[in-house]
Amino acid sequence: MSPDPAPLSGRQPKAVRSALAVLEEVVAAGPGVTAKEISGALKLPPATTYRLLNLLVAEGYLVRLPDLRGFALGRRAARLSVPVTTRPPAAARAIVGHLRQQVRWGVHLASFRTGRIVLLDGDPDHPPHDEALLARYPHASALGKLLLADQADWRAAVRGLRQLTAHTVIDADRLDAELARCREDRLARQCGELHADRGCLAVPIHDVTDGTLVAGLALSGPPDRVAEPNTELLDRLREHAAQLAPLLA
Incomplete structure (x- = not known):
């Protein structure tokens, strides 16, 4: 039998919500959105924003663009949505x-x-x-x-x-x-x-x-x-x- 998962601490749910909000902001703003723009739109402290972005990049949900000036969705983010057919009849x-x-x-x-x-x-x-x-x-x-x-x-x-x-x-x-x-x-x-x-x-x-x-x-x-x-x-x-x-x- 698998051991019971450790209970969430009081701060963890807020961190999860913030990470999801960062993902949503990248989707809404489109490729190239910067950490400063994300921080301003979500009213998150810059340090928190950078920490969340680094985590999401490390996990493959976001990628840094080649010029290092912005972010875009990564490979794993595609698994969060149902594929949509965009070809018209x-x-x-x-x-x-x-x-x-x-x-x-x-x-x-x-x-x-x-x-x-x-x-x-x-x-x-x-x-x-x-x-x-x-x-x-x-x-x-x-x-x-x-x-x-x-x-x-x-x-x-x-x-x-x-x-x-x-x-x-x-x-x-x-x-x-x-x-x-x-x-x-x-x-x-x-x-x-x-x-x-x-x-x-x-x-x-x-x-x-x-x-x-x-x-x-x-x-x-x-x-x-x-x-x-x-x-x-x-x-x-x-x-x-x-x-x-x-x-x-």
Whole structure:
């Protein structure tokens, strides 16, 4: 018979909760989050944060990035969740492919089911932005703005309005007004806010049964064309998004 496990001390449950909170913060913030950012977000003392990070790295739940400036999930962290299939059905991929044939823009389909941006079908001829970058800085992408516009309190979903280019919107009141227009127009855009040489338009895709936001369909192209898109282009984008809705429910 195995011996009874030693009882937990009074401090151990708190330490376990703190370690789990650190893991959650790395998931939420995305690869590259620093110890200082984690400490600030969780309001943990820096020494405690570093101790927990070192433990999680040693156990394989986190890894230090090569430049030693941030952390990302490690191999063992993948065992904590049920694998999620991110490949859309064939019929949905066909609709996305049809839109690509009609426009010269990059066409990307993303899911919002997990509460963050997950690329389902990125255009291979016009590679999308890095998924971790999109997830970490939703205020700087059109897909991210769709997701933020759907939140009851978008500020709770953003960890600082970091300026990535000279065009990134970092004023909270200005972003608030932009998200209000996004909800009203059912259209989000960014003109060189994530990378200066590329812009993006995105429209929401809602569940046909309950109306919840489930995905976004985006076009990426030159920032000047994103700023003044023609009506025909927007009509095609919305038409294909409507066709995708019942397939992604």
